[in-house]
Amino acid sequence: MxxxxxxxxxxxxxxxxxxxxxxxxxxxxYAVDMFFVEIEYNRMDNKVVGLRxxxxxxxxxxxxxxxx
Numbered sequence: 001m002x003x004x005x006x007x008x009x010x011x012x013x014x015x016x017x018x019x020x021x022x023x024x025x026x027x028x029x030y031a032v033d034m035f036f037v038e039i040e041y042n043r044m045d046n047k048v049v050g051l052r053x054x055x056x057x058x059x060x061x062x063x064x065x066x067x068x
Contacts (some may be wrong), residue, residue, distance in 0.1 A: 005025075006051065007039075007047065007048070007051070009032060010030050010032055010037050010051070012031040013032060014030035014031060014037060015032075016028065016030055017029045017030060017031055017032060017036075017063070018028075018063045019061065020062065021043075024042060024043050024044040025040060025041065025042060025043070025049075026040075026041045026043055027040055027041075027065050028041065029060075032053075033051045034055065035050070035054065035055060036053065036054055036059070037051055037053045038051065038052045038054075038059055039051050040052075042046045042053055047049070048068065
Protein backbone atom coordinates (compact mmCIF):
# COMPACT_ATOMS: atom_id res chain seq x y z
CA MET A 1 0.00 0.00 0.00
CA UNK A 2 1.40 3.42 -0.91
CA UNK A 3 1.95 6.13 1.72
CA UNK A 4 -0.90 8.13 0.22
CA UNK A 5 -3.23 5.13 0.43
CA UNK A 6 -2.23 4.50 4.06
CA UNK A 7 -3.08 8.07 5.06
CA UNK A 8 -6.31 7.88 3.09
CA UNK A 9 -7.43 4.78 5.04
CA UNK A 10 -6.40 6.28 8.39
CA UNK A 11 -8.13 9.62 7.93
CA UNK A 12 -11.25 8.27 6.19
CA UNK A 13 -11.83 4.92 7.90
CA UNK A 14 -9.91 5.21 11.16
CA UNK A 15 -11.35 6.37 14.45
CA UNK A 16 -9.55 9.25 16.16
CA UNK A 17 -8.77 8.36 19.78
CA UNK A 18 -6.43 10.90 21.33
CA UNK A 19 -3.49 13.23 20.79
CA UNK A 20 -0.34 14.32 22.62
CA UNK A 21 1.80 17.40 22.12
CA UNK A 22 5.53 17.36 22.84
CA UNK A 23 7.43 20.57 21.94
CA UNK A 24 6.73 21.13 18.23
CA UNK A 25 5.50 17.60 17.50
CA UNK A 26 1.86 16.58 17.75
CA UNK A 27 0.99 12.87 17.84
CA UNK A 28 -2.50 11.71 16.89
CA UNK A 29 -3.70 8.21 17.72
CA TYR A 30 -6.20 6.43 15.48
CA ALA A 31 -7.75 2.95 15.58
CA VAL A 32 -7.94 1.15 12.23
CA ASP A 33 -9.35 -2.38 12.26
CA MET A 34 -7.29 -4.31 14.83
CA PHE A 35 -4.37 -1.84 14.90
CA PHE A 36 -3.52 1.52 16.37
CA VAL A 37 -1.80 4.09 14.19
CA GLU A 38 0.15 7.07 15.45
CA ILE A 39 0.53 10.02 13.09
CA GLU A 40 3.44 12.35 13.81
CA TYR A 41 2.89 15.99 12.77
CA ASN A 42 5.46 18.80 12.94
CA ARG A 43 3.52 21.93 13.89
CA MET A 44 6.40 24.30 13.01
CA ASP A 45 6.79 22.92 9.47
CA ASN A 46 3.04 22.21 9.13
CA LYS A 47 3.78 18.71 7.82
CA VAL A 48 2.99 15.11 8.63
CA VAL A 49 6.40 13.53 9.18
CA GLY A 50 5.55 9.89 9.82
CA LEU A 51 3.27 7.13 10.95
CA ARG A 52 3.66 4.01 13.05
CA UNK A 53 1.26 1.12 13.45
CA UNK A 54 1.12 -1.18 16.46
CA UNK A 55 -1.22 -3.35 18.53
CA UNK A 56 0.14 -2.87 22.06
CA UNK A 57 3.22 -1.71 23.85
CA UNK A 58 5.07 1.42 24.79
CA UNK A 59 3.59 3.56 22.03
CA UNK A 60 0.07 2.79 23.22
CA UNK A 61 1.01 3.17 26.89
CA UNK A 62 1.84 6.86 26.53
CA UNK A 63 -1.80 7.57 25.61
CA UNK A 64 -3.20 5.66 28.58
CA UNK A 65 -1.34 7.61 31.28
CA UNK A 66 -3.44 10.09 33.19
CA UNK A 67 -2.84 13.74 32.30
CA UNK A 68 -2.35 16.10 35.21
